[in-house]
Amino acid sequence: MAGGAVTRFAPSPTGPLHLGHAYAALVADARGQMLLRIEDIDRARCKPEWEAAIFEDLRWLGLRWPAPVMRQSDRQAVYAQALAKLEAMGVTYRCACSRGDIRAALSAPQEGAAMIGPDGPVYPGLCRDKGIAAPDAAIRLDMARAMALLGQISFDDSGQDHAGRHLKTAPELIETIGDIALARRDLGTSYHLSVVVDDAAQGITEVTRGADLFEATAIHVVLQRLLGLPTPAYHHHRLIRDDQGKRLAKRDDARALAKYRAEGATPQDIRHILGI
Numbered sequence: 001m002a003g004g005a006v007t008r009f010a011p012s013p014t015g016p017l018h019l020g021h022a023y024a025a026l027v028a029d030a031r032g033q034m035l036l037r038i039e040d041i042d043r044a045r046c047k048p049e050w051e052a053a054i055f056e057d058l059r060w061l062g063l064r065w066p067a068p069v070m071r072q073s074d075r076q077a078v079y080a081q082a083l084a085k086l087e088a089m090g091v092t093y094r095c096a097c098s099r100g101d102i103r104a105a106l107s108a109p110q111e112g113a114a115m116i117g118p119d120g121p122v123y124p125g126l127c128r129d130k131g132i133a134a135p136d137a138a139i140r141l142d143m144a145r146a147m148a149l150l151g152q153i154s155f156d157d158s159g160q161d162h163a164g165r166h167l168k169t170a171p172e173l174i175e176t177i178g179d180i181a182l183a184r185r186d187l188g189t190s191y192h193l194s195v196v197v198d199d200a201a202q203g204i205t206e207v208t209r210g211a212d213l214f215e216a217t218a219i220h221v222v223l224q225r226l227l228g229l230p231t232p233a234y235h236h237h238r239l240i241r242d243d244q245g246k247r248l249a250k251r252d253d254a255r256a257l258a259k260y261r262a263e264g265a266t267p268q269d270i271r272h273i274l275g276i
Helices: 019-030 048-060 076-088 099-106 143-150 170-176 191-201 211-227 257-262 267-274
Strands: 005-009 032-038 092-095 138-141 152-157 164-169 181-183 206-210 233-237
Touching (some): 005 206, 019 257, 019 267, 076 092, 164 170, 164 211, 206 211, 257 267
Parallel strands (some): 005 032, 152 233
Antiparallel strands (some): 138 181
């Protein structure tokens, strides 16, 4: 896929870009035509100054991208259309559970150890058959009904640790992923739904991202198949970690690109640090 792919870098403007972001952006740029997308559905945490800093950091690294830049905050109507299509297919239901309700259900002695999926503990299905109609409730994917329609799914990955074709069956996805949230009452969408809809809208042919998102890929392929959207190739690359082996996060300001730049580092220095 390298060279001819359409890739994307999709940061959230909730803090400074760090070395891990730099690596992800450089990988996306090296493997094809990189598009930029601002994932700002969480309006309470996203700030204009962080978005401006993203542009500054990426330009300093020497990266360029076509205009206009897609912003998820502009696309709520598109996500609502996707949700409506899934609802018409009968593969969603409304969920009124709080986080406390879910924790309590999973901690019951008869439940045993909770299965941990890409979104954390697998939802125990408390609202699946309740017929909740509240318009402000969360919306969940009924994985069993979805997989009854699809049978199984597959996708291709070229990342070092996940190279090859991956086949996922209905029993596996029901057990290990379960009924994930497609829309939260406070956001109107979710990462999983918006990323699938936006990748298709931007014509992304290869998704490059960190290996920590590999397990979420099955969710995205399920949604692609249900919505009639193309499944891109995937390239899950290595993560950039600190000296203790911990994955970098935005709270790691000591590794923020802006601080490296302020201390006199060059873009080539950053590439050297990252092993590029």
